[in-house]
Amino acid sequence: MQMVLQPLGIRPVNSGAGCGPTDGWxxxxxxxxxxxxxxxxxxxxxxRQADGDDYEAVMARAREAFHRWRRVPAPRRGQIVRAMxxxxxxxxxxxxxxxxxxxxxxxxxGEGEVQEMIDMADFAVGLSRQLYGKTMQxxxxxxxxxxxxxxxxxxxxxxxxxxxxxxWAWNAFLAAVCGDVVVWKPxxxxxxxxxxxxxxxxxxxxxxxxxxxxxLVIGQGSAVGERMISDPRLPxxxxxxxxxxxxxxxxxxxxxxxxxxxxxxxxxxxxxxxxANQDLALRATLFGAVGTAGQRCTSTRRLFxxxxxxxxxxxxxxxxxxxxxIGDPRAAATLMGPLIDGNAVDEMQSALAAARSQGGEVIYGxxxxxxVPGGFYVQPTLVAAANDLPIVQAETFAPILxxxxxxxxxxAIAQHNDVPQGLSSAIFTESLANxxxxxxxxxxxxxxxxxxxxxxxxxxGGAFGGEKETGGGREAGSxxxxxxxxxxxNTINYGRSLPxxxxxxxxx
Ligand code: NAD
Numbered sequence: 001m002q003m004v005l006q007p008l009g010i011r012p013v014n015s016g017a018g019c020g021p022t023d024g025w026x027x028x029x030x031x032x033x034x035x036x037x038x039x040x041x042x043x044x045x046x047x048r049q050a051d052g053d054d055y056e057a058v059m060a061r062a063r064e065a066f067h068r069w070r071r072v073p074a075p076r077r078g079q080i081v082r083a084m085x086x087x088x089x090x091x092x093x094x095x096x097x098x099x100x101x102x103x104x105x106x107x108x109x110g111e112g113e114v115q116e117m118i119d120m121a122d123f124a125v126g127l128s129r130q131l132y133g134k135t136m137q138x139x140x141x142x143x144x145x146x147x148x149x150x151x152x153x154x155x156x157x158x159x160x161x162x163x164x165x166x167x168w169a170w171n172a173f174l175a176a177v178c179g180d181v182v183v184w185k186p187x188x189x190x191x192x193x194x195x196x197x198x199x200x201x202x203x204x205x206x207x208x209x210x211x212x213x214x215x216l217v218i219g220q221g222s223a224v225g226e227r228m229i230s231d232p233r234l235p236x237x238x239x240x241x242x243x244x245x246x247x248x249x250x251x252x253x254x255x256x257x258x259x260x261x262x263x264x265x266x267x268x269x270x271x272x273x274x275x276a277n278q279d280l281a282l283r284a285t286l287f288g289a290v291g292t293a294g295q296r297c298t299s300t301r302r303l304f305x306x307x308x309x310x311x312x313x314x315x316x317x318x319x320x321x322x323x324x325x326i327g328d329p330r331a332a333a334t335l336m337g338p339l340i341d342g343n344a345v346d347e348m349q350s351a352l353a354a355a356r357s358q359g360g361e362v363i364y365g366x367x368x369x370x371x372v373p374g375g376f377y378v379q380p381t382l383v384a385a386a387n388d389l390p391i392v393q394a395e396t397f398a399p400i401l402x403x404x405x406x407x408x409x410x411x412a413i414a415q416h417n418d419v420p421q422g423l424s425s426a427i428f429t430e431s432l433a434n435x436x437x438x439x440x441x442x443x444x445x446x447x448x449x450x451x452x453x454x455x456x457x458x459x460x461g462g463a464f465g466g467e468k469e470t471g472g473g474r475e476a477g478s479x480x481x482x483x484x485x486x487x488x489x490n491t492i493n494y495g496r497s498l499p500x501x502x503x504x505x506x507x508x
Contacts (some may be wrong), residue, residue, distance in 0.1 A: 001044065004097045009199035010045050010192050016218030017050035018198055019061040021206035026054050030219050035192050038104035038338040039328055041374030047191045050219040055227055058215045062154045062181045063233060065212025070151040070179040077177050078128025080213075083204045084173070085121025088114055091200055095165065095193070097330075102190050103164050104337040104376075106329040109292055117169035119460045120476065124173035127481055131178065142495025149485040151179025152259075156234040158225065158249070160241040161340055162295045162397075164190035165197055167263070170460070170475045171238045171484075172214060178484040183215045183234065185225060187241075189340055191218045232256050236484065239263070240297075243395070243421070243469045250471070261483055262471025263464075265395040266423030268446070268455035269302035269416045271438070273409065274309050276428035277452065278316070284426065284454030285401070286320050290380045291456060293336050294399030295344075297470075298424040298448070298456035302392065302402045304412045310405040314382070318364050321380055327371040338376040339398060345376050348398035351391055352381065360385040360392075360402070387415040395421060409434055417445045423466030424448040424455040447474070 005011075013032065018025040028048030035044045050058070069077070088095065096111030105113065133147040157171045164186060172182045186194035198216050205214060217224050229237055229252040238261040239249045246264040253260040270288065272281045288300030305313050329337030339345055345368060352366050365379030380399040385392050392402045406412035416425060425444040428451075429435055435451045438444055447466035448458060458464050463478035465471065474480045500506060 001101065004094065004101055005045060007091070007094045008098055008196035010098070010196060013046045013048060014192070014195050016047040016191060016195075016216070017054040017058055018216045019058060019211045020198070020202060020214045021211050022202045023206070024202070024211050026050070026057055029054055030223055033188060033191070035102060035190070036341070037101050038340050039101065039330070039375050040372045041376070044101060045192055047195070047218055049223070050217045051223050052227065055217055055219065055224055058183060058217050059154070059231070059233055061212035062183055062215050065210070066151070066154055066181045069181055069210070069213050072179070074128045074131055074177055074179065077179065078125040080204065080208060080210065081121050081128070081173050081176055082125045084201050085118050085125070087200045087204060088118050088121065092118070095196055095200070098193050098196050099164060100329050100337075102192050103161060104329055104340060105292055106334050106337050107332070110329075113163060113166045116166040116460060120166070120169040120173050123460055123477060124177045127174070128177040131481065131485070138491065139501060140493070140499045142493065144492045144494065145490070147487055147489045149178070149482065149487055152484055152486050153180060153235045154233060155180045155182050155484060156228045156231070156237040157182055157184045158228065158237065158239040158241065159184070159186050161187035161189035162292065162297070163240070164193040167240045167475075168194070168197065170464070174475075174481045175484045176213065178481055180236075180484055181213045181215070183217060183228065185217055185219070185228060188218070188220070194218065229253055230256060232258065235259060236261065238473070238475065243471075246469075246471045259483065261473035261475060263297070263473050263475060264469060264471040265421055266297045266299070266466060266470055267301050267393070267395050267419040267421040268298055268424040269304060269426075270300050270455060271304045271406075271409070271412050271416060271427045272306065272309070272313060273427065273429040273431065273434050274306040275430045275434070277430060278309070278313060280452055281428035282313070282316055282320060284428070285317065286324075288454035288456045289401040290321070290324055290336050290399050293339055293378070294380070295340065295397050296456050298458065299399075300401060300455045301395065302387065302404060302416070304404050304406045304416060306412075307405045307407055314363070314403055317382065321364050321382065324380055326369055326377055326379070336380060336399070338371055339378060341376055344398060345378060347396060348378055348400065351396040351398065351400060352383070354391040355383050355385060355389065358389040358391055360389060363403070387418060393419050409437060413438065413443055420469040421466065422446045422468040423470040424450075424458070426450040426453060426455050428452055
């Protein structure tokens with residue numbers, strides 16, 4: 001364990017609050033909290049959490065830093081992000097190993113998460129020379145009209161345990177090139193990965209005298225989370241987590257006329273048509289449902305298979321599930337590691353009990369397994385179900401896949417959309433008409449809709465997020481950056497008269 005912790009500066013007890021540079025760590029005056037590994041339930045290291053005073057100290061530093069940072073030209077801000085991307089590049093294996101240790105992801109997924117951060121840094125560096133505004137044609141003579149984008153302020157970033165570092169990068173790198181400063185509250189389940197990221201970027205921030213641009217506050221909900229969401233000094237809160245959390249955050253931020261980006265739960269489905277390439281569909285479904293032990297917001301949770309191929313396809317799926325090696329995520333052969341903690345195992349068991357009592361039938365898995373003693377391992381599980389069962393309508397953060405046969409595509413799309421969430425979706429078909437129907441305005445109602453690839457594993461180049469109870473926020477690529485800036489419309493009169501718009505005359 002020391003080989004993972006030491007290169008990342010993780011000590012037996014770590015400060016949970018800092019302003020960036022190496023000497024920017026605060027003492028952390030809140031209660032100590034131990035982070036346990038889901039691999040074996042053993043303690044990894046402790047964090048002295050931030051209390052209210054620490055939070056105030058960080059916010060003061062962030063506010064002061066914003067006044068300087070917003071005046072740094074965006075391409076120079078991009079150079080700082082480039083250096084941070086390089087630091088991540090050269091520590092990809094180490095940080096990935098800590099993600100594995102603290103979040104339980106298999107090695108490829110732990111490192112893949114760090115790669116996503118690196119990609120995001122590259123994207124943001126390019127963006128730092130763009131941040132384009134439009135020029136409009138004025139209706140008045142000798143007038144010029146355009147819009148420009150200015151930095152917004154300090155951005156509060158609240159992250160979930162299941163992408164303990166990548167989601168910070170999606171937000172922080174965009175916010176930084178946009179001229180904002182960042183205050184990060186990671187999940188209390190994965191604080192050490194956040195501390196490690198801050199250790200990695202500290203020398204860069206120190207070298208460039210950038211205390212207060214990237215800040216970290218790890219603390220209890222009441223001491224930190226609740227303060228952040230009602231703090232008007234944070235004009236934007238970007239929060240990733242459950243729909244329950246999003247409802248609280250969205251309401252608190254709206255109450256103070258703040259802005260929020262909400263990235264919440266999904267209930268993602270794959271539709272497999274009778275004409276699909278079944279090999280592709282099978283592999284994508286397996287990865288989508290079993291990858292990260294079903295703990296991705298984009299995990300495949302419902303599978304609609306056309307009735308004529310349903311039984312044969314499910315038989316192949318059962319065979320594939322049988323091949324999944326479950327166990328220590330550090331082992332090269334492991335495909336599925338543990339759930340995050342004992343609560344997650346209990347929630348999976350309660351969901352399966354509910355499914356059974358509502359008329360569903362567990363046709364594969366459903367049990368705890370011994371991976372490593374003390375860890376939280378379960379079997380990936382298949383449940384024959386109907387879309388309208390209450391348990392199918394909810395997101396259970398575990399590897400449960402509900403199997404639902406369908407007869408015609410219109411019916412499948414209607415059921416597909418008939419859940420409260422709207423994050424990611426996919427169809428497998430060789431028919432252009434089916435694919436286009438699924439992508440049309442009368443098709444999938446999700447923020448992400450794919451053809452012949454699964455629901456999980458989005459690229460950072462596209463805007464990421466979903467509709468309905470998934471929150472409506474967008475992060476990462478495309479023009480998601482606009483949410484991190486304030487838009488200003490400017491009109492310049494370079495003539496010698498004062499014509500009014502809409503033909504109004506107001507002569508004196
Ligand atoms: P969670 O809602 O329990 O916690 C997420 C974060 O919110 C944590 O940092 C937590 O401390 C914080 N939080 C909770 N209540 C808060 C409050 N009132 N004020 C301020 N902060 C508060 O979620 P989790 O268990 O860590 O993560 C799993 C969930 O996250 C799943 O529902 C998953 O779908 C979702 N998720 C969504 C996306 C996405 O992009 N849509 C990505 C990853 C995870």
